[in-house]
Amino acid sequence: MKKYIFKRLGMSIVTIWAVVTITFFLMHSVPGDPFRKEGKMSPAVYENLLEKYGLDKSYPEQYMIYLTNLLKGDFGDSMKSKVETVNDMITRGFPVSAYLGVEALLIAIVFGPALGALAALYQNKVPDYIAMIVAIIGISVPSFIMGTMFIQFIAKNINWLPIGGWGEFKHTILPAIALSMMPLAYMARLMRSSMLEVLGQDYIKTAQSKGISKAAVVLKHAVRNAILPIVSVLGTLISNLLVGSFVIEKIFGIPGLGALFVQSITNRDYTLIMGTTIFYAIVLIGMLFLVDLAYMAIDPRIKLTGEGR
Amino acid sequence: MENLLEVKNLAVSFKTFFGEVEAVRNISFSVKDSQTVAIVGESGCGKSVTANSIMQLLPMPPAFFKGGEIWFEGENLLKKTDKEMQKIRGNKMSMIFQDPMTSLNPTIRVGKQIVEGLIHHHGISKQEAEEKALEMLRLVSVPQPEKRIKQYPHEFSGGMRQRVMIALAMVSDPKLIIADEPTTALDVTVQAQILELMREIQKERGMSIILITHDLGIVAEMSDKVVVMYAGQIIEEGNTKEIFENTKHPYTAKLLKSVPRLDMDKNEPLHSIEGTPPDLYIPPLGCPFYDRCDKAMKICKDNMPDEENHSPTHKSRCWLNHPLAKDQERRSS
Numbered sequence: 001m002k003k004y005i006f007k008r009l010g011m012s013i014v015t016i017w018a019v020v021t022i023t024f025f026l027m028h029s030v031p032g033d034p035f036r037k038e039g040k041m042s043p044a045v046y047e048n049l050l051e052k053y054g055l056d057k058s059y060p061e062q063y064m065i066y067l068t069n070l071l072k073g074d075f076g077d078s079m080k081s082k083v084e085t086v087n088d089m090i091t092r093g094f095p096v097s098a099y100l101g102v103e104a105l106l107i108a109i110v111f112g113p114a115l116g117a118l119a120a121l122y123q124n125k126v127p128d129y130i131a132m133i134v135a136i137i138g139i140s141v142p143s144f145i146m147g148t149m150f151i152q153f154i155a156k157n158i159n160w161l162p163i164g165g166w167g168e169f170k171h172t173i174l175p176a177i178a179l180s181m182m183p184l185a186y187m188a189r190l191m192r193s194s195m196l197e198v199l200g201q202d203y204i205k206t207a208q209s210k211g212i213s214k215a216a217v218v219l220k221h222a223v224r225n226a227i228l229p230i231v232s233v234l235g236t237l238i239s240n241l242l243v244g245s246f247v248i249e250k251i252f253g254i255p256g257l258g259a260l261f262v263q264s265i266t267n268r269d270y271t272l273i274m275g276t277t278i279f280y281a282i283v284l285i286g287m288l289f290l291v292d293l294a295y296m297a298i299d300p301r302i303k304l305t306g307e308g309r
Numbered sequence: 310m311e312n313l314l315e316v317k318n319l320a321v322s323f324k325t326f327f328g329e330v331e332a333v334r335n336i337s338f339s340v341k342d343s344q345t346v347a348i349v350g351e352s353g354c355g356k357s358v359t360a361n362s363i364m365q366l367l368p369m370p371p372a373f374f375k376g377g378e379i380w381f382e383g384e385n386l387l388k389k390t391d392k393e394m395q396k397i398r399g400n401k402m403s404m405i406f407q408d409p410m411t412s413l414n415p416t417i418r419v420g421k422q423i424v425e426g427l428i429h430h431h432g433i434s435k436q437e438a439e440e441k442a443l444e445m446l447r448l449v450s451v452p453q454p455e456k457r458i459k460q461y462p463h464e465f466s467g468g469m470r471q472r473v474m475i476a477l478a479m480v481s482d483p484k485l486i487i488a489d490e491p492t493t494a495l496d497v498t499v500q501a502q503i504l505e506l507m508r509e510i511q512k513e514r515g516m517s518i519i520l521i522t523h524d525l526g527i528v529a530e531m532s533d534k535v536v537v538m539y540a541g542q543i544i545e546e547g548n549t550k551e552i553f554e555n556t557k558h559p560y561t562a563k564l565l566k567s568v569p570r571l572d573m574d575k576n577e578p579l580h581s582i583e584g585t586p587p588d589l590y591i592p593p594l595g596c597p598f599y600d601r602c603d604k605a606m607k608i609c610k611d612n613m614p615d616e617e618n619h620s621p622t623h624k625s626r627c628w629l630n631h632p633l634a635k636d637q638e639r640r641s642s
Binding site: 201202203205206207208209210211212213214216220221224225298299300301 | 364366391394395396397398399400403404406407408411412413414415416417422425426429430461463474477478
């Protein structure tokens with residue numbers, strides 16, 4: 001087990017290094033740079049700016065400088081924001097996005113699999129149809145439509161909750177629900193099909209033959225085996241929710257991390273592009289590791305070892 | 310001896326998209342205390358549906374009882390509610406399934422699976438449960454039971470898992486065990502061990518066994534009584550000796566002939582019964598075996614023969630039993 005964790009850690013570092021390298025050179029291979037578009041700028045100023053951010057050096061040189069800074073945990077200065085470093089921007093945006101993400105995640109994890117399990121238990125009956133209609137709406141209605149509809153009907157027409165903004169719990173409710181719809185629906189569908197498969201297994205019949213109650217058969221025998229596919233998609237899902245959604249944050253005016261991703265690209269803010277990408281990669285790799293550990297806890301047949309298979 | 314179980318005119322059908330499938334059609338048989346009754350027949354003849362009807366483990370719908378009664382210890386099981394049935398299932402009667410590789414829950418420790426039913430029925434403490442699990446594993450001769458109860462099914466071999474299944478079925482000391490092809494998924498040597506084990510436990514505990522199989526070799530070894538099913542009906546029934554030595558129905562005869570023997574010539578092809586059983590969407594009017602029977606007569610096609618008693622325990626359903634049969638024109642096959 002220890003061996004596995006160390007091996008996994010080493011692999012993660014290699015992966016992150018690969019992400020850094022590929023992003024760095026891809027980013028620089030795109031024509032233009034952060035300052036070229038800025039209207040009337042005298043060549044002298046432009047040269048100075050390049051020099052200040054080290055962009056006049058050769059790519060390998062810049063790359064080495066970036067790597068050494070990264071090892072110290074420094075993502076560098078933003079090339080657009082005059083007041084904040086990239087580290088500042090991430091530490092400001094991430095807690096907001098993560099708070100919203102965790103809330104959405106809780107909604108999705110509680111209701112998604114439950115809805116799916118219910119649908120499977122009452123296959124082709126009313127609860128199944130209701131659950132699947134909810135799931136189809138959740139998957140096919142884009143979050144910006146969901147968000148704007150919430151604002152129109154719940155926030156504006158009946159005035160229950162604020163239209164947007166950030167600061168109190170009531171500000172988080174609508175965006176969290178809007179954000180949770182897609183993963184909720186996805187998990188419901190996944191749970192339904194995996195539950196149907198498990199309910200057809202022989203060991204479910206064995207459990208029934210013991211004379212235990214229907215609820216015990218479902219809760220003790222079916223759910224634990226059916227939850228595995230959900231756990232496996234959870235890694236990507238959680239990291240996506242944690243780092244925030246550009247669309248939802250834009251609609252509800254939330255100062256999260258999501259906006260930074262888009263801004264960094266449109267502004268060619270090299271350091272911010274690198275910072276957000278690497279941050280996302282770290283979160284994703286961490287989550288995938290946790291998912292593998294959870295897998296092992298749920299299914300005893302899965303053993304994580306340092307050796308290859 | 311008292312009848313522990315009595316099945317009377319049981320009829321079970323399945324509703325499907327294309328219509329009703331009459332899987333079991335009016336069967337009656339009984340099981341006495343400490344008796345082993347074998348139900349034999351080809352795939353799809355209704356053996357497993359019969360077994361699952363007794364346990365009431367059929368998925369309903371699509372399955373439904375069309376008629377009949379199942380008397381167990383003086384009570385009609387078909388009149389029982391789900392809740393009442395749960396008290397009997399895994400307590401007074403239990404079941405061993407065909408494939409031990411898939412019949413145990415892969416994510417629960419073996420010891421816990423064995424005693425789960427017992428905990429539910431009798432509410433015993435954790436410690437008692439563990440002792441009971443140990444006792445059961447010793448009963449089915451699983452080595453190192455202290456270590457084994459904490460393991461998961463994937464750490465067991467096929468034969469060991471079937472032992473666990475037997476332990477699981479035996480834990481509540483049931484009156485009746487239904488074994489649905491308990492050795493089909495095992496190789497021959499392990500098969501022999503499992504059968505031997507079941508016989509020993511039966512001798513010790515005295516429960517009745519319904520053994521469902523298509524392997525007549527097992528039947529000869531294990532059972533006191535044989536019920537031969539074909540197309541959802543019982544076509545012959547009798548003591549094992551009567552069935553093997555005084556075979557009455559051509560289908561039984563053909564089944565017996567298709568058992569491979571060690572003393573067979575190497576080049577002799579294995580016998581098989583040609584054709585397939587009839588479609589039970591539209592069960593045939595006459596004898597269902599008519600199409601495949603080489604002794605079939607004209608009358609067989611549209612008329613179902615009545616049950617004929619050959620001895621107090623032996624009966625069959627075949628027109629050949631009829632006194633006039635010898636004069637009838639035989640269909641040449």
